[in-house]
Every structure is written in C-alpha cells, then in structure tokens.
Amino acid sequence: MTHVYGFRPLQVGRHYEIDYVHSYGEVSDFFLGLKDHKLMATRCERCGATWLPPRRDCGRCGGKTVWFEAPQEGRVHTFSVLHFAAEAFLADLPFVLAYVELPGIDTVFLTRIKGCKPEEVYIGMPVRARFRRLVDWTPNDVWFEPV
Amino acid sequence: MRKVCVVSGGITKFAKANLLTQEAMVKDAVDYALTDLDGRLDYKDIQSTICTYFSDHFNSQLLFDSLTQDYLAMCPRPSMRIEGGGATGGLGIRAGYMDVASGLSDLCLVYGFEKMSEVSTAKGNEFIALASDTDFDYPVGGFYSGYYATMAMRHMHEFGTTAEQFALIAVKNYDNAFHNRWAQKHERWTLEGVLKAPMIATPLTRPMVCVMSDGAACLILCTEEWAKKLRPKGDYAVITGVGCGTDTMRLGDRPHGDVIPLPGEDPAKYSYLKGRWPGLHCFRAAREAARQAYQMAGIRDPLHEIDFAEVHDAYASSELQTYEDLGFCLYGEGGRWVERGGPYLGGELPVNPSGGLIACGHPVGATGIMQGVFTLWQLQEAIARHCSDPAQGIDGSRIQVPGARRGLCHSHAGTGTYITVNIFERPQ
Numbered sequence: 001m002t003h004v005y006g007f008r009p010l011q012v013g014r015h016y017e018i019d020y021v022h023s024y025g026e027v028s029d030f031f032l033g034l035k036d037h038k039l040m041a042t043r044c045e046r047c048g049a050t051w052l053p054p055r056r057d058c059g060r061c062g063g064k065t066v067w068f069e070a071p072q073e074g075r076v077h078t079f080s081v082l083h084f085a086a087e088a089f090l091a092d093l094p095f096v097l098a099y100v101e102l103p104g105i106d107t108v109f110l111t112r113i114k115g116c117k118p119e120e121v122y123i124g125m126p127v128r129a130r131f132r133r134l135v136d137w138t139p140n141d142v143w144f145e146p147v
Numbered sequence: 148m149r150k151v152c153v154v155s156g157g158i159t160k161f162a163k164a165n166l167l168t169q170e171a172m173v174k175d176a177v178d179y180a181l182t183d184l185d186g187r188l189d190y191k192d193i194q195s196t197i198c199t200y201f202s203d204h205f206n207s208q209l210l211f212d213s214l215t216q217d218y219l220a221m222c223p224r225p226s227m228r229i230e231g232g233g234a235t236g237g238l239g240i241r242a243g244y245m246d247v248a249s250g251l252s253d254l255c256l257v258y259g260f261e262k263m264s265e266v267s268t269a270k271g272n273e274f275i276a277l278a279s280d281t282d283f284d285y286p287v288g289g290f291y292s293g294y295y296a297t298m299a300m301r302h303m304h305e306f307g308t309t310a311e312q313f314a315l316i317a318v319k320n321y322d323n324a325f326h327n328r329w330a331q332k333h334e335r336w337t338l339e340g341v342l343k344a345p346m347i348a349t350p351l352t353r354p355m356v357c358v359m360s361d362g363a364a365c366l367i368l369c370t371e372e373w374a375k376k377l378r379p380k381g382d383y384a385v386i387t388g389v390g391c392g393t394d395t396m397r398l399g400d401r402p403h404g405d406v407i408p409l410p411g412e413d414p415a416k417y418s419y420l421k422g423r424w425p426g427l428h429c430f431r432a433a434r435e436a437a438r439q440a441y442q443m444a445g446i447r448d449p450l451h452e453i454d455f456a457e458v459h460d461a462y463a464s465s466e467l468q469t470y471e472d473l474g475f476c477l478y479g480e481g482g483r484w485v486e487r488g489g490p491y492l493g494g495e496l497p498v499n500p501s502g503g504l505i506a507c508g509h510p511v512g513a514t515g516i517m518q519g520v521f522t523l524w525q526l527q528e529a530i531a532r533h534c535s536d537p538a539q540g541i542d543g544s545r546i547q548v549p550g551a552r553r554g555l556c557h558s559h560a561g562t563g564t565y566i567t568v569n570i571f572e573r574p575q
C-alpha cells in the first residue's frame with residue numbers, strides 16, 4: 001500500500017533498498033589485519049610516505065607501497081563529541097569521533113574514543129588501539145581508549 | 148580566452164517544503180532571471196546550459212539533468228551536468244565560464260538545484276556523508292558536522308580560536324539574512340543564545356550549522372557583446388578570476404608543510420606556522436583556488452581590493468577558517484578578525500551580506516550559484532530591488548554593500564575536497 005503524506009501537492013511514500021557486494025580490493029589486508037588485532041599500514045618505496053588507512057599507490061608521489069604494521073599507541077590529534085549523527089549512527093549517540101596520531105605514521109587515523117567519559121577526552125591524550133573480538137569487517141573493528 | 152560576463156540571475160525562495168518538482172523550481176529561477184532582463188533575452192538565444200546538482204539519492208532519480216534540460220525547453224542544445232559535492236554550484240559557474248571563454252557558446256545558462264526534503268534530516272545527513280570515504284570514514288560515524296567539528300577543535304588548539312568567535316559569525320549571518328527575503332531563516336540570535344543552543348558536535352551548536360533545503364538558482368553567462376546588448380546601461384558583471392583547488396578525500400590524509408603563498412606574498416610571512424599547514428585546521432584547496440583567481444584578476448591585497456565576499460559557511464567554523472585561506476587575515480587571526488568587525492557590513496570586507504548558507508539554506512547544487520546571484524546583485528547595486536519585501540518589513544537596502552565594484556564567491560565541497568573561488572567585477 002502506498003502511504004500518502006499529503007494531497008496538495010500529492011506526497012507519497014517510496015521505498016528503496018539495495019545490498020551491495022563491496023570489495024575492499026587492494027586494501028583488504030587492513031581489514032583482515034584488524035581480525036588479528038593489527039593495524040596494517042603502507043609505506044611508499046619511492047618517497048617514504050606512510051599511510052594509515054593504507055594505499056597501494058602513494059598519494060604523494062604515485063609510487064608503489066609496501067605493507068607494515070603500525071604502532072598501536074598514540075595521541076588524540078583532534079576530536080569532537082557528537083550529539084547528532086547520520087541516521088545509521090543515531091543509536092550510538094553521544095560518541096567521540098577523533099583523529100589519532102601514531103608514531104611513524106604521516107596521516108592521522110579516524111576512529112572513535114571509548115573507555116572514558118566524552119568530556120575527559122582532550123587533544124594530546126595518550127590512547128591505545130582496542131579491537132573487536134567478533135569482527136564486523138568495518139573500520140569499527142578498531143577503536144581507541146585512554147592508555 | 149574571451150571575456151565572460153554575467154548578466155542576470157534568479158533564485159527560488161529556499162525552504163524545506165517539498166512543494167514543487169525540481170524541474171519546476173529551476174524554471175521559476177530561470178524565469179526570474181529572464182524577467183529581470185525586461186524581455187531583451189529570448190529563450191532561443193540561449194546557446195548552451197550547465198546543470199548542477201549534487202545527489203541522485205535525495206530523489207532517487209538519475210539523469211535529473213536531462214529532465215530539467217527537457218523541462219526548460221532547451222533540447223537539443225548542448226548541456227553538461229557538473230557535480231562536485233558542496234562545490235557543485237561554484238564548479239558550475241567555472242564550467243559556464245569555460246563554455247563562453249572558449250568560444251563554444253556565446254550565451255550559457257548555468258542552473259543548479261537540490262531538493263532535500265523528501266527524506267528525514269538524519270537520512271539526509273547520511274546521504275551527504277556518503278560523500279566521505281565509505282570504506283574508512285563514513286562507517287566510523289559519517290556526519291559532516293562531526294568532521295568539521297574536529298577541524299574546528301584543531302583550529303582552536305593551534306591558534307586559540309574560541310567557540311564565541313565561531314558564534315559571532317553565526318549571529319552576523321542571521322542578522323544579515325534578516326534583510327534578505329530569499330533567506331530560509333529569519334531569526335535573531337544573540338551570542339549567548341548561539342552558544343547555549345543544543346550541541347550538534349562540539350564546539351558546533353545547532354545555529355552554527357546550515358540547514359537542509361529545497362531550491363534552485365541560475366546565472367546567465369555570455370560574451371561582452373551580448374552583455375552590452377542585454378544590459379545597455381552597463382549593469383552587468385565580468386568574471387575576472389576563476390580558481391579551483393582540491394584536497395584529499397580523507398581529512399586525515401592532509402599533509403603538514405608550507406603555506407601556498409598568494410600572488411605577491413613573501414613565503415617568509417608564514418614562517419611562524421613552522422610548516423604546520425594545512426593539516427586538519429586549514430583548507431589547502433581554498434588557498435589554491437584563491438591563488439589562481441587572484442593571479443588572474445590581478446589581486447595583490449585581497450583585504451583592500453575585494454569589496455565583499457559570499458563564502459560557503461555550511462559551518463560557522465569553516466567561514467572563519469576560510470577568511471585565512473582567502474588571505475583576508477593571517478592564519479590564526481580569523482577569530483580576532485571577527486572580533487575586530489572585519490567581516491561585518493561596514494567592516495573591512497563584509498562576508499556573507501546575504502546571510503550565507505547558515506541562514507539562506509544549502510540546497511547543495513543550487514548553493515554556489517545562489518552565491519553568484521547575490522554577488523551579481525551586489526555589483527549591480529540591485530540588492531534592495533531583489534531582496535526587499537515590504538509586506539514582511541524586509542528592507543534589502545540594509546545588506547547592499549555601497550559602491551561595491553569587486554566581489555568574491557567561494558564554493559566548497561565536503562571537508563574542502565573541491566573549492567572554487569570566482570571573482571566578479573563591474574565592467575571597466
């Protein structure tokens with residue numbers, strides 16, 4: 001049955017849903033690494049740039065990269081406490097979205113901070129990676145908590 | 148390249164209303180622009196069109212550009228859809244510029260639209276967030292207000308910027324929009340009210356964030372010959388500078404290095420940043436777009452050589468960050484520049500006299516073109532004519548920048564991935 005929301009203008013409900021078979025392709029080892037409680041990053045063989053999330057091809061010089069394991073302790077580079085979100089994440093509110101600096105990694109890594117009250121998080125806070133025991137094959141298989 | 152002029156513009160009243168189809172909204176905007184030319188431009192004289200809209204998700208209709216082209220009775224003339232997230236409209240102006248400057252078209256209609264009211268605000272935010280990396284960023288908490296909030300927090304950390312300074316920008320934009328009948332929001336906010344409003348993502352409260360909207364906007368671009376014919380009194384604008392910059396899809400991948408100097412700047416001016424640029428706190432793409440546009444327009448001192456700017460303020464924080472990228476003040480000085488009154492009407496360089504996205508609304512594909520329309524009207528000194536509504540007590544003359552000769556419009560996509568700067572000037 002079509003749901004009618006109003007008559008002038010006529011507004012009717014329309015449903016749309018789809019399942020994708022999505023490939024992580026050349027960065028699959030990052031997600032497979034999370035299962036083994038590892039943060040897998042890549043390093044450019046040409047310019048030395050390090051990438052986490054990983055890239056097969058360097059985002060600075062176009063060179064090929066090699067895999068290596070990133071350290072799991074670092075610091076909060078910046079963060080925000082979210083009180084509103086996209087529909088898919090409303091149930092999680094409030095939560096802390098943060099970028100984490102890790103030694104030897106040129107990028108900062110987007111993650112959530114858990115294991116403390118949101119108001120306790122600060123820029124520069126030492127944090128450590130924690131991993132899901134039952135993986136979901138998303139970047140949420142890892143998060144960070146205060147050291 | 149040929150000189151490219153802007154002769155007319157039109158917009159619809161932005162609202163989250165879901166009353167008309169998008170093709171009809173576009174037609175209304177085009178009719179407005181044509182009416183403003185007093186019948187001097189005939190439909191048949193339009194040689195090409197550029198269509199801009201952001202998302203196919205909002206209405207579950209692909210190839211909407213064909214629907215609008217058809218509805219506007221523009222077939223079989225050449226057309227092209229341009230899409231670049233929040234910068235879609237600014238990129239559309241760039242594409243229209245290319246069409247006319249190259250000689251492919253003498254008269255190009257650039258139109259854009261978005262209708263975001265067919266889904267809930269939370270679902271709309273989800274669709275927008277799909278413009279961030281869906282492998283690594285979106286699943287962690289995909290929400291642009293959240294991404295921008297982290298940038299704002301880092302700006303505060305680097306430079307001592309405060310939430311009050313962001314809030315001042317929101318108050319300014321609502322105040323300006325009060326005199327603009329096209330604005331979606333006619334609200335008065337106090338500094339305290341903005342700061343105490345419900346938190347969206349620290350430090351951004353509800354009134355510091357723009358709203359979803361339905362709307363359409365258009366600009367008519369043409370050769371100088373056409374402009375003189377369509378605006379015999381010379382009240383048209385010339386596009387004297389166009390710039391476009393890009394940055395990494397993932398905010399966390401932005402490097403730290405040296406500032407890109409604007410034309411004529413000594414790089415040593417930025418030595419105090421010690422190579423901490425752009426990181427997450429500055430928009431490299433905005434700086435690059437400004438560099439190109441200023442170079443082309445011959446701008447060496449933006450603060451004194453630009454009379455006003457329409458800046459993409461999806462967030463009050465990103466407007467402040469953008470002052471620095473555009474060279475209106477030094478990096479780190481954005482907060483103090485607001486406090487000194489720099490971006491206010493009557494200040495050194497009024498920013499968002501229209502009220503910006505925060506108050507006017509942000510129907511994504513229309514937004515950058517709307518900014519261009521306001522920029523044109525400022526240069527024509529026609530703001531009072533277009534933006535007043537005596538029935539509602541709205542006096543548009545209050546937001547006219549007196550004697551404005553050169554305006555900047557800045558269009559910006561998610562976390563600064565695409566940014567355009569277009570400079571409009573009165574003809575010499």
Ligand SMILES: [Zn+2]
Nearest residue numbers: 044047058061
């Ligand atoms: Zn490299």
